[in-house]
Amino acid sequence: MSTDELRSSGLDRRQFEPGTVILKEGDHGDEAYVIESGRVEVYCSPGGSKVVIGKLGPGSVPGEMAMIDSAPRMATAVAIDKVTARVIPRAVIERELRKSDVFVRAMLVTLVQNVRLLSAQTVGSGAGPAKPWQGPS
């Protein structure tokens, strides 16, 4: 997500110290984050073993999917170094979704389904960690 896309959104900033858990797999989250600085490691724990999916940097938006489909978090995200992020509360996303075209909503839902389906396929396939989840920098 670019500065331009965040402009006028009036979102609060939050800082996370290294090692802080930002998202927890299985939780019902009420916030998404837009990373402004710092890096975040994303991992799943299928059957208790940690599988790193990737690293996120500035411009990435951890936690966005649960805002769109209300499903539990599919991964855990931990701050690698000091992370500054803008917080997007669920209420903001829901308000914007309601104002959006039917087709825009359908696109968001479809894209989230795709990410969830494809991620489930790659975790444990031996393919990761690779490019996914980096987001635009």
Place this chain on the structure above:
Amino acid sequence: MTIDGGFKLLDRRVFFKGDLLLKEGEEALRAYLIEQGSAEVFRTVGDKRIVIGKRGKGNVLGEMALIDDSKRIASAVALEKTICVVIARAEFERMIIRTSPLMRGLLRVLVTNVRSLDELVTSVGGLRDGAATPDP
């Protein structure tokens, strides 16, 4: 999903089993919203058809190339009789302009993630429950 209010002119198209809705490499001129039926999304690598997704009622097809203005990276074939609302490129662009910057940003981030995952899933031979089959 009900389609009301969002579209002034509803242009629908019917595809029969085996018809191509999207073709890899083509220029993206439209997207589809599936009202009925389903389609399989695949890429062709050599002579193999690698399945990377399925879409059903309420899902959108062909949106990614419109969002990031690129060529189609996958094809889609109707698995049964499938009825879609057609969203032409110009209409799509008007809709995106009306959409808030935050929602546009989310769309872009999600498309980037899906593209990366598509590459990864293609590299391991497609979806596990949809084994690669020879391209006819």
